[in-house]
Amino acid sequence: MAKVLVIAEIKQGVLKGSTAQLLSKAKAIGAETAVVAIGSNIELLIPNLVNAGSDTQYIADDPGLELFSAGPYSSCVVDAAKQFGADMIWFGFSESGKTVAPRVAAQLSAACATDITDVMFKGDQIEVIRPAIANKVMQRVKVNTKQLVAVVRAGAFDATEGISGTKNVVKLSSPAPDLKAVIRQIISEASGDIDLADANIVISVGRGAKDQAGVDLVKELANDLEAGFGSSRAMVDGGFMPHYKQVGQTGKIVAPTLYIAIGISGAIQHVAGMKGSKVILAVNKDPEAPIFNVSDYGIVGDLFEVVPILRAEIKKIRS
Numbered sequence: 188m189a190k191v192l193v194i195a196e197i198k199q200g201v202l203k204g205s206t207a208q209l210l211s212k213a214k215a216i217g218a219e220t221a222v223v224a225i226g227s228n229i230e231l232l233i234p235n236l237v238n239a240g241s242d243t244q245y246i247a248d249d250p251g252l253e254l255f256s257a258g259p260y261s262s263c264v265v266d267a268a269k270q271f272g273a274d275m276i277w278f279g280f281s282e283s284g285k286t287v288a289p290r291v292a293a294q295l296s297a298a299c300a301t302d303i304t305d306v307m308f309k310g311d312q313i314e315v316i317r318p319a320i321a322n323k324v325m326q327r328v329k330v331n332t333k334q335l336v337a338v339v340r341a342g343a344f345d346a347t348e349g350i351s352g353t354k355n356v357v358k359l360s361s362p363a364p365d366l367k368a369v370i371r372q373i374i375s376e377a378s379g380d381i382d383l384a385d386a387n388i389v390i391s392v393g394r395g396a397k398d399q400a401g402v403d404l405v406k407e408l409a410n411d412l413e414a415g416f417g418s419s420r421a422m423v424d425g426g427f428m429p430h431y432k433q434v435g436q437t438g439k440i441v442a443p444t445l446y447i448a449i450g451i452s453g454a455i456q457h458v459a460g461m462k463g464s465k466v467i468l469a470v471n472k473d474p475e476a477p478i479f480n481v482s483d484y485g486i487v488g489d490l491f492e493v494v495p496i497l498r499a500e501i502k503k504i505r506s
């Protein structure tokens with residue numbers, strides 16, 4: 188039986204949904220599952236790690252691990268992977284995951300595949316599916332090493348309802364601190380915002396909104412729906428939205444239950460970041476806009492008229 192080690196994503200003491208998604212997929216391919224959780228004061232998350240579907244929980248709980256630091260975090264993952272005898276080590280699609288994965292692969296002399304959307308076994312051989320050439324094609328990659336380190340694209344796997352694991356806690360010893368780079372503080376520009384990667388609904392604004400007043404109008408709709416608020420690159424380049432809000436090939440990849448694109452044309456680079464969404468609704472005044480080709484629902488109209496109508500209808504439904 189293959190062994191899959193999943194790296195738990197923990198943000199401000201909360202276990203992120205991606206951990207259960209990755210563990211569910213590991214169980215679905217018949218693998219034995221383990222999870223490694225790294226941080227400070229995280230032992231209280233052990234029941235959540237079991238409920239997410241892990242059969243062994245490797246815990247690195249140390250005050251020195253409170254702030255993310257690539258060196259010590261990599262050491263913890265390598266330690267857990269060796270103890271577990273992992274065939275595959277899966278990271279979620281977070282900045283920390285993308286930073287640590289190649290370090291772990293190098294230390295284990297394993298292959299590293301980023302952005303994977305599927306994984307399968309052909310006999311003993313691992314194969315993965317991942318996008319290539321700016322998402323124009325999907326490639327099937329044969330892995331020629333015994334172990335694979337993979338970063339899984341956001342929303343690629345679904346969590347299975349009612350999944351659970353077994354409790355088998357292994358405490359990891361504290362890694363040596365990173366002496367070359369000491370992280371003193373993490374300052375997040377996005378603090379207080381709904382994280383695009385976790386949001387159930389994401390609403391993105393494009394150049395059709397014209398200016399700050401247009402952006403603010405669309406943002407009110409996002410607030411009404413408690414949605415993550417994203418943007419096309421045009422509005423980032425125009426200085427109306429910060430870069431961390433950009434959705435697309437050179438921004439965030441999102442896969443919410445509902446994605447609403449407002450005043451966005453649907454350029455291939457934008458679509459690369461949102462086409463994995465379960466349901467897509469587009470609002471655009473041009474009926475020929477390419478965004479309609481990837482949308483489940485479309486409203487052809489002026490966003491300055493459509494958005495207030497949507498807001499009023501939502502208010503009616505809610506009351």
Ligand SMILES: Cc1cc2nc3c(=O)[nH]c(=O)nc-3n(C[C@H](O)[C@H](O)[C@H](O)COP(=O)(O)OP(=O)(O)OC[C@H]3O[C@@H](n4cnc5c(N)ncnc54)[C@H](O)[C@@H]3O)c2cc1C
Nearest residue numbers: 393394395419420421435436437438450451452457472490
């Ligand atoms: C290497 C590279 C990487 C890139 N990475 C990204 C990326 O990560 N993310 C990204 O988004 N882009 C990216 N781009 C840019 C991308 O090619 C497009 O230029 C960009 O997505 C266009 O943004 P937009 O759809 O908001 O603007 P436009 O293409 O100008 O579209 C505006 C749309 O609004 C509609 N509209 C206008 N007025 C209204 C109105 N009143 N009501 C309703 N609709 C209206 C128009 O019909 C039009 O369809 C990248 C480009 C390159 C070359």
